[in-house]
Amino acid sequence: MKLYIKNMVCNRCKMVVKTELEKLGFSPVSVQLGEVELVQENLNTTQNEAIKEVLSKSGFELLTDRKKQLTEQIKTTIIELAHYQTEPLKSNLSEYLSKKLDTEYAYLSAIFSETEQSTIEKYFIQQKVEKAKELLTYGEHSLSEIAFQLNYSSVAHLSAQFKKISGQTPSQYKLNQDLSRKTLDEI
Known part of the structure; x- marks a missing residue:
C-alpha cells in the first residue's frame, strides 16, 4: 500500500x-x-x-485526497529535478512529468493549478532559484557553473528568473549574503 x-x-x-x-x-x-x-x-x-x-x-x-496526492507527486518530482538530479533534463518539463507520472500533462497542470493556485512552471522556477541561492551561499561555484548545473540556457536567463523571484540579482544576493532562503516545503 x-x-x-x-x-x-x-x-x-x-x-x-x-x-x-x-x-x-x-x-x-x-x-x-x-x-x-x-x-x-x-x-x-x-x-x-x-x-x-x-x-x-x-x-x-x-x-x-487523490488530487492532493497527485499534486504532491508533481512537487516531489520537481524537487528531485531541481535539488538532487545531477544530469541535465533531456526533455522539456511537461514531457518529463507526463512520462514519470504516467498522466497527460494537461491534466497534471490543471490539478496542480487548482490545488496550489500557481502553475507547475512557476513552482519549478521557484525551486531552481532556491537551489541557486543554496549554491551561491556555499560559494563553491561560479554563476556560470550554477546556470549550467540548473539547466539554464545562459547566465542571463538564470539572472532574470532569479531577480523576478527574489527581487535581486544573483550577484547582489551573493554580495549581500541575504540568506533569505526558504525551506523546500515553504515554496
Whole structure:
C-alpha cells in the first residue's frame, strides 16, 4: 500500500517518517520523497488515524485526497529535478512529468493549478532559484557553473528568473549574503 505524505522533502524527512512508522509497527518497503510503500495492504481506521497523528507531530500530512496526492507527486518530482538530479533534463518539463507520472500533462497542470493556485512552471522556477541561492551561499561555484548545473540556457536567463523571484540579482544576493532562503516545503 502506498501512502502520500506532504512536506516530506529531504532525506532527513524520509528518515523521520520511516522511524515513526516503524515505531507504530509498520514495515516500510520503500521510503521516497513524498511517498511510502508499506508491506500492509490495507489500513483500518485506527491505524490510519495513528499514522496521521504521528506524522502531524513531525510536521507532515498524510494525503488521502487523490488530487492532493497527485499534486504532491508533481512537487516531489520537481524537487528531485531541481535539488538532487545531477544530469541535465533531456526533455522539456511537461514531457518529463507526463512520462514519470504516467498522466497527460494537461491534466497534471490543471490539478496542480487548482490545488496550489500557481502553475507547475512557476513552482519549478521557484525551486531552481532556491537551489541557486543554496549554491551561491556555499560559494563553491561560479554563476556560470550554477546556470549550467540548473539547466539554464545562459547566465542571463538564470539572472532574470532569479531577480523576478527574489527581487535581486544573483550577484547582489551573493554580495549581500541575504540568506533569505526558504525551506523546500515553504515554496
